[in-house]
Amino acid sequence: MLTHEQALSLIEAARAECAALGVPMSFAVTDPAGHLVALLRTDGAPWISTDVAQGKAWTAAAYGAPSAAQKEKMEPMPSFASALTAMTHGRFTPQTGAVPVFVAGEPAGALGASGGTGQQDEDVCAAAVAACGWSTS
Structure with a gap:
């Protein structure tokens, strides 16, 4: 599991990447069970982006794969995707934008x-x- 210090290092690396890109973003780091460890909303990022980042991270943690994989899997099954989102109290977010983190x-x-x-x-x-x-794998 990522320590708090590792999570902060990850957030700082992500913040530097989005600054270089010139796009304000929010970032969420979770543990392997999808529980929030660290969260950052950069200046100018939409307020809702914190919730979206958390949902994407939860999805990547839950499946051990990029959240984009669930987006592709769910596209032909929108009703099932909606049901999963409801069953997980809004956490399941099958959208591109999150990756699992593997250490050693x-x-x-x-x-x-x-x-x-x-x-x-x-x-x-x-x-x-x-x-x-x-x-990421």
Whole structure:
């Protein structure tokens, strides 16, 4: 599981990536069970982006895969996706923009982002994980 210090390092790496991109974003780091460890909304990021980032991170943690994988899986089943979202009290967010975090090959948590396009969000997350020396699989 990511320590608080590791979560803050991940958030700082993500913040640097979004600053370089010039896109304000919010970031959520969760533990492997999807519980929030750290959250940041950069200046100018939409207020709702914190909730979206948390949902994406929860989804990546729950499945141990990028949240985009669930988006693709759920596209032909919108009713099922809605049911899962309801059953998880809004946490299931099958949208592009989060990645799982593996440290030494073990699941350690997830990083979700919101504020850019889904692909920008995911790219920033993946770059932040790599900058910390960890992997997304």
